[in-house]
Amino acid sequence: xxxxxxxxxxxxxxxxxxIYGIFVISPFIxxxxxxxxxxxxxxxxxxxxxxDNFERLWESEDFWNALRHNVYxxxxxxxxxxxxxxxxxxxxxxxxxxxxxxxxxxxxxxKIYKFVFFFPQVISITIVAVIWFNIYNPDPNDxxxxxxxxxxxxxxxxxxxxxxxxxxxxCISAVMVWGHVGFYVVLFSAAMASVPRDIYEAALLDGAxxxxxxxKITLPLLWDTVQTGWVYMGIIALDAFALVxxxxxxxxxxxxxxxxxxxxxxxxxxxxxxxxxxxAMGIAMLxxxxxxxxxxxxxxxxxxxxx
Numbered sequence: 001x002x003x004x005x006x007x008x009x010x011x012x013x014x015x016x017x018x019i020y021g022i023f024v025i026s027p028f029i030x031x032x033x034x035x036x037x038x039x040x041x042x043x044x045x046x047x048x049x050x051x052d053n054f055e056r057l058w059e060s061e062d063f064w065n066a067l068r069h070n071v072y073x074x075x076x077x078x079x080x081x082x083x084x085x086x087x088x089x090x091x092x093x094x095x096x097x098x099x100x101x102x103x104x105x106x107x108x109x110x111k112i113y114k115f116v117f118f119f120p121q122v123i124s125i126t127i128v129a130v131i132w133f134n135i136y137n138p139d140p141n142d143x144x145x146x147x148x149x150x151x152x153x154x155x156x157x158x159x160x161x162x163x164x165x166x167x168x169x170x171c172i173s174a175v176m177v178w179g180h181v182g183f184y185v186v187l188f189s190a191a192m193a194s195v196p197r198d199i200y201e202a203a204l205l206d207g208a209x210x211x212x213x214x215x216k217i218t219l220p221l222l223w224d225t226v227q228t229g230w231v232y233m234g235i236i237a238l239d240a241f242a243l244v245x246x247x248x249x250x251x252x253x254x255x256x257x258x259x260x261x262x263x264x265x266x267x268x269x270x271x272x273x274x275x276x277x278x279x280a281m282g283i284a285m286l287x288x289x290x291x292x293x294x295x296x297x298x299x300x301x302x303x304x305x306x307x
Contacts, residue, residue: 028286034279041275053280063281065256066264067288070238073173073260074292078233081177082226085184088117090214092185093192094200114189117182125179129246132175136161136247163249165257172243172258180236184229191225192218231293238289241266261285 035053039046057063092110107113120128137143138160140150146158162168195218203213219226241262245251251267252259261281269278 031279031282034276035283037276038274039276040273041269042273046276049276053277054284056277057280057284062256062259063261063264063284066252066259066261067284069169069258070240070260070288072169073176073237073240074234076170077173077176077237078230081181081233082184082229084177084181085188085229086214086219086222086226088113088181088185089188089192090210090218093189094210094213094218114186117185119182120179121183123179125242126246128175128179129243132178133162133247136171138163162247162258163254165254168248168254168257172240172247175243175247176236176240180233184233187229188222188225191222195221227297231296234292234296235289238285238292261288 034046036048036050037046038049038053092107092113134142135144138146138158140146140158143161145161149155149157159167161171199217199221200213203217208216239262240260244258244260244263245266248258248263252263262285265278265281265285268274268281
């Protein structure tokens with residue numbers, strides 16, 4: 001009977017595992033093989049160079065500069081995005097005025113607000129980048145942000161934005177937050193909807209304010225969802241390819257101020273025709289991403305709260 005059960009399970013898993021191995025695992029193995037060569041991507045032949053590409057990568061200032069920018073975004077973007085998502089979701093679901101028959105209610109029009117927050121998710125990332133590139137346009141007549149600042153008498157705050165080395169990366173990071181916070185508002189709202197209202201009502205009737213309700217009830221009960229969202233948002237921050245490619249000055253500028261690892265890999269492979277070296281960058285990105293995910297899952301692990 002046991003053998004029959006295992007054959008039944010293997011029969012269902014075999015095909016998906018084979019497909020996963022061919023289309024997911026196999027490309028990683030091929031990338032590692034290519035990283036050990038000097039393949040240009042333009043000819044069929046290549047020379048085995050061992051770990052020379054990784055040694056070159058270790059000594060590359062451009063790569064470390066790009067990695068540093070990704071780390072900056074990794075430290076900033078997930079914290080702000082998830083924090084705003086939690087705050088807005090909490091206010092939309094349990095932040096309304098108390099009514100006679102219900103102690104816990106959301107704000108009026110919460111469904112409309114959720115739709116507005118989620119709207120950037122249905123827009124292509126390319127369109128988002130183009131829209132914000134024009135918003136950040138430094139020309140006071142064409143750039144929406146500078147034009148708005150000038151209209152309200154804040155001319156002193158007008159800036160070159162994407163052309164200013166000190167703030168260009170943070171301008172792109174702000175767009176990343178804007179584009180993803182709506183997804184987490186909806187995600188956390190769905191998670192909060194599964195929390196029994198009796199828990200909130202009991203806490204509020206006992207005198208707990210919304211601050212205590214959030215940190216003592218909502219956040220602990222949503223911790224698994226927050227943990228998963230942190231990993232997902234961290235991976236997005238480690239990517240940022242499309243936004244940087246479209247929005248940055250000269251792809252990674254000014255003066256390398258917005259360069260990130262995926263963009264460096266793309267330029268190395270398709271502009272410089274160094275696919276072996278670019279594959280080594282890809283392996284390095286995989287290691288950084290997996291390390292981040294494992295550390296997050298490990299350090300953020302907490303006892304599961306059942307309700």
